[in-house]
Amino acid sequence: MKTDKYRVRGQKKLDLNEISTDETNGRTEEETRADAPQLQLRLARLQERLYAEGKQSLLVVLQARDAGGKDGTVKHVFMGLNPQGVVVTSFKVPTPQEQSHDFLWRVHAHAPAAGMIGVFNRSHYEEVLVTRVHGQVDQKEAERRFEHIRAFESLLESRKTRILKFYLHISKDEQKQRLQARLDDPSKLWKFNPGDLDERKLWDDYTHAYEDALSATSTDTAPWYVIPADHKWFRDDVISHILLDTLEDMNPQFPEASFDPATITVK
Amino acid sequence: MKTDKYRVRGQKKLDLNEISTDETNGRTEEETRADAPQLQLRLARLQERLYAEGKQSLLVVLQARDAGGKDGTVKHVFMGLNPQGVVVTSFKVPTPQEQSHDFLWRVHAHAPAAGMIGVFNRSHYEEVLVTRVHGQVDQKEAERRFEHIRAFESLLESRKTRILKFYLHISKDEQKQRLQARLDDPSKLWKFNPGDLDERKLWDDYTHAYEDALSATSTDTAPWYVIPADHKWFRDDVISHILLDTLEDMNPQFPEASFDPATITVK
Numbered sequence: 001m002k003t004d005k006y007r008v009r010g011q012k013k014l015d016l017n018e019i020s021t022d023e024t025n026g027r028t029e030e031e032t033r034a035d036a037p038q039l040q041l042r043l044a045r046l047q048e049r050l051y052a053e054g055k056q057s058l059l060v061v062l063q064a065r066d067a068g069g070k071d072g073t074v075k076h077v078f079m080g081l082n083p084q085g086v087v088v089t090s091f092k093v094p095t096p097q098e099q100s101h102d103f104l105w106r107v108h109a110h111a112p113a114a115g116m117i118g119v120f121n122r123s124h125y126e127e128v129l130v131t132r133v134h135g136q137v138d139q140k141e142a143e144r145r146f147e148h149i150r151a152f153e154s155l156l157e158s159r160k161t162r163i164l165k166f167y168l169h170i171s172k173d174e175q176k177q178r179l180q181a182r183l184d185d186p187s188k189l190w191k192f193n194p195g196d197l198d199e200r201k202l203w204d205d206y207t208h209a210y211e212d213a214l215s216a217t218s219t220d221t222a223p224w225y226v227i228p229a230d231h232k233w234f235r236d237d238v239i240s241h242i243l244l245d246t247l248e249d250m251n252p253q254f255p256e257a258s259f260d261p262a263t264i265t266v267k
Numbered sequence: 268m269k270t271d272k273y274r275v276r277g278q279k280k281l282d283l284n285e286i287s288t289d290e291t292n293g294r295t296e297e298e299t300r301a302d303a304p305q306l307q308l309r310l311a312r313l314q315e316r317l318y319a320e321g322k323q324s325l326l327v328v329l330q331a332r333d334a335g336g337k338d339g340t341v342k343h344v345f346m347g348l349n350p351q352g353v354v355v356t357s358f359k360v361p362t363p364q365e366q367s368h369d370f371l372w373r374v375h376a377h378a379p380a381a382g383m384i385g386v387f388n389r390s391h392y393e394e395v396l397v398t399r400v401h402g403q404v405d406q407k408e409a410e411r412r413f414e415h416i417r418a419f420e421s422l423l424e425s426r427k428t429r430i431l432k433f434y435l436h437i438s439k440d441e442q443k444q445r446l447q448a449r450l451d452d453p454s455k456l457w458k459f460n461p462g463d464l465d466e467r468k469l470w471d472d473y474t475h476a477y478e479d480a481l482s483a484t485s486t487d488t489a490p491w492y493v494i495p496a497d498h499k500w501f502r503d504d505v506i507s508h509i510l511l512d513t514l515e516d517m518n519p520q521f522p523e524a525s526f527d528p529a530t531i532t533v534k
Binding site: 052074078079082083086087090121176179180183184186190192194197254255257259261264267 | 345347521522524
């Protein structure tokens with residue numbers, strides 16, 4: 001699959017309204033679901049090598065509006081991997097202790113160790129999104145934070161951490177349907193937060209904040225991707241393919257032994 | 268499946284040599300593998316409720332000799348769960364910082380939060396096993412540590428953490444075959460540690476240390492199970508069933524909403 005078209009080019013100002021939320025790239029749900037087990041297996045094999053090698057790591061950042069599909073992506077894309085090599089961190093509203101530090105402090109603590117895949121469900125980007133929409137961070141402070149973020153991500157890369165950042169792109173109507181579904185289904189009701197309706201009213205402000213943040217922080221080594229996410233099966237498929245391409249490019253190897261196995265006998 | 272027979276009764280002195288390592292409880296590999304997807308699905312559904320409820324947690328402790336199957340258990344039993352709700356911690360040789368604290372300090376930091384399933388690949392029990400076999404901990408100190416462990420686990424239970432502890436029981440011959448397989452297969456060689464052969468020579472000392480530790484710390488609320496583990500498919504099946512029974516007994520519920528969904532309209 002060609003996934004390059006979903007990548008944000010940092011040079012150019014991003015216009016999210018120009019990007020489709022419901023495209024399927026000519027794929028059908030049926031064929032995609034049929035291909036999924038094989039794709040999962042290829043990911044799992046590469047993950048095993050990454051873990052065994054113990055030199056590189058992969059950080060996956062997931063950002064989206066409410067009901068954008070972050071939880072579903074974690075579940076469906078990463079469930080087939082060995083949980084020993086995957087650490088998912090869900091960032092909530094910062095605690096008082098976290099707030100008494102710089103905005104990257106709590107995130108840094110969860111950077112994936114060598115051999116590991118780290119998944120951030122929300123991330124340091126909240127600090128240039130929700131804070132910005134609510135006026136706690138102005139344009140000037142946002143620019144400073146973009147610079148801190150670029151430097152921080154570059155630090156992680158210096159220790160062989162590859163970074164992939166996904167914005168799950170849904171339409172305003174799709175969000176409405178998903179929020180309504182949470183209200184209608186008792187097994188989903190726990191995910192509904194009445195405050196989400198207030199955020200929904202700020203739809204356009206969030207759009208601008210995302211456009212700014214993604215443009216400013218999509219670099220060659222830590223790119224942002226805008227994933228059409230109205231169709232969950234398509235979202236999972238595109239992300240899985242980008243992970244696969246990235247892991248293949250990282251090309252992890254089983255480590256060489258420091259001894260000659262032929263000289264050893266198990267008694 | 269009746270799993271109670273694998274449970275260690277704390278009152279009675281455990282004799283590991285009396286317990287089969289290769290029994291299959293009348294099950295065949297074929298039927299067990301056929302049943303596995305349905306079992307995984309039931310576990311995943313209960314896990315979702317546990318996570319949604321956010322009140323109770325489950326801690327799974329895995330201990331075994333080298334090549335006993337801890338990594339394989341993590342991979343096969345927990346892969347079908349939502350990685351957002353599972354945290355696997357692999358305890359290695361303590362770092363200097365960790366050694367400058369009491370032996371439960373580093374473990375406590377990884378106790379599963381409410382809603383989560385925590386998996387310990389090795390655990391605080393190493394501090395009454397490997398240390399004891401190598402004479403760093405004598406009988407008296409071991410007894411003191413058992414008491415600290417019981418008190419610590421009781422503390423976790425007081426915050427609604429259920430604890431399940433599994434000793435993966437393999438025969439000495441099975442270990443030999445598995446270590447040899449690591450030497451013979453380039454994709455497994457990274458798991459071979461020449462030091463494992465020295466530990467293998469201490470087989471009986473480990474047996475005694477396990478018997479002591481398991482007898483002293485198998486309580487009603489934090490039981491040990493001795494899992495026949497020569498057959499990997501059987502090991503995974505028994506553990507999955509014990510998890511299932513435990514989660515069913517914990518009976519997590521989707522939380523009630525603090526609002527009436529019928530009064531809310533998504534605009």
